[in-house]
Amino acid sequence: MHPGVLHRRFLNDLSTSLFSFVLPLLPTSEELNVKEEVRGLIEKLIKTLEPSARLLSFGSSCNSFGLRNSDMDLVVLIDDPNATIEPGNFVESMATLLERETNFNVKPLPRARIPILKLELAPSPALPFGIACDIGIENRLAIENTRLLLTYATIDPARVRTLVLFLKVWSKRRRINSPYRGTLSSYGFTLMVLYFLVHVKQPPVLPNLQRIMPMRPMEEEEVMLEGKNVYFFDDVETLRREWSSVNFESVGELLIDFFRFFSHDFQFNNSVLSLRAGQLTKESKGWVNDIDVGGLNEMARDRNRLCIEDPFEITYNVARTVTKDGLYTIRGEFMRATRILTQRPDRAVLALAELCR
Ligand code: ATP
Ligand code: MG
Structure with missing residues (x-):
């Protein structure tokens, strides 16, 4: 057979094999449900410390690049501008609370460059690999870059x-x-x-989502967060319609x-x-x-x-x-x-x- 034809055949074969390779490595819906339950439970507890706190997922559990049994990346956002919260201290208070109220193995790192709380749950039948999770405080840029990655994946x-x-x-x-x-x-x-x-x-x-300018005149093209321009074109409907x-x-x-x-x-x-x-x-x-x-x-x-x-x-x-x-x-x-x-x-x-x- 002509080498070009053989090569074509290999490339087709490679694409099909890549899809089949990746498919069984995706998280099951059961795993996703359990993780969402865990997030909700921890959020409820954290609200007893600070009522305006929300707990959000970021990273691979919501950018569509998650693999089975991957870690959970969570971040606490505090909405009340009058709440004075020092991240290291908040990590310590969360640690004490979660230690008392949950089965998690709790490890606070309040004095790290970016203070976080590490949680681990031992394996169980529903979660044969347990859960490992990092909770950070007020890292709003991480939420934005997670959304950027997700939007690219959606295209x-x-x-x-x-x-x-x-x-x-x-x-x-x-x-x-x-x-x-x-x-x-x-x-x-x-x-x-x-x-x-x-x-x-x-x-x-x-396309370069950070360079597509707004199609609606009212939309801002500079969106500032913590002094950084976090603008990107995130109108997935329009992208689907107008970009191919x-x-x-x-x-x-x-x-x-x-x-x-x-x-x-x-x-x-x-x-x-x-x-x-x-x-x-x-x-x-x-x-x-x-x-x-x-x-x-x-x-x-x-x-x-x-x-x-x-x-x-x-x-x-x-x-x-x-x-x-x-x-x-x-x-x-x-x-x-x-x-x-x-x-x-x-x-x-x-x-x-x-x-x-
Ligand atoms: P994995 O499944 O291997 O955990 P992941 O997609 O969660 O992969 P991570 O490298 O754990 O990827 O990163 C998770 C999130 O943490 C990223 O979406 C990003 O918001 C933030 N992050 C990770 N590494 C960095 C870094 N070096 N600089 C800035 N932000 C980072
Ligand atoms: Mg991760």
Whole structure:
């Protein structure tokens, strides 16, 4: 058979295999219900401390990139402007209360840079993996970036969700999804995929939601929150009606191209990935690697090896946890993935299994 035909067949096979790979890893509706119940229960208790407090989910439990048995990310928002609440103290009060009123194993971190409360529930028949949950205070930007990710996913769920979910599983299995050990968070990998679909692919698979201007004249194009512009075009109905990509590449083709781009083309040494603005230089952001600002230790100098601008908190490098070794490992994994997917074009299922070994 002609090599082109074989290659076509592999790509089709790869796309189908990606869908079947991801499907059984999605959370069950039972799991989602239990988690929502838990959120409601904790919210009720927290309201006894502060009546205007609300408890909201963010991160993967509501950006549509959640995997089965993933952690819950929760945040307490306090609506009463007259309530004077110091995050560290509030974390301590919540800890005492939840310790007394629930079965959770409670661990407060009130003096961390961002004070949080960690909760754990031991496994049970309904939740064979238990529950792990982090509760933060007043982190409103996290709610906004969760909504941004969700909106991107909603535009083209078949391709966007499949790619992101696969990359999350792959990066966890290959052990490059550990910010505490010098590699990248799921949030960072997700921003890489979205950057690729908005700014690298030509024609683009997704529009830049932070650049589409309001179609209704009354709508504001600057929405400020904590001094950050958190505007993005979030009118999903209008997007569905008026935006359609002319890029028809399959999910399999996009995955191979994603790995190829980050193996060979992206200039990690001097470029910044910005979902908001496209490719920027480290220099223009002042995120230069090896400047020795007197007294900074090796870890601090390592902070800008991989640069991914947060969509709203644009002075913040989401990938600041990635060390020199971490980046070397991540790039090695991109190359390995490219090799496997381009040199083993017989059975896609086997290639995926090998990829995630
Ligand atoms: P997982 O299923 O692996 O937990 P996740 O989608 O919940 O994945 P996380 O990396 O846990 O992703 O991030 C959850 C949320 O926390 C993100 O949506 C984001 O709001 C916030 N977040 C995580 N990491 C960062 C970071 N480095 N900088 C800023 N915000 C972050
Ligand atoms: Mg999470």
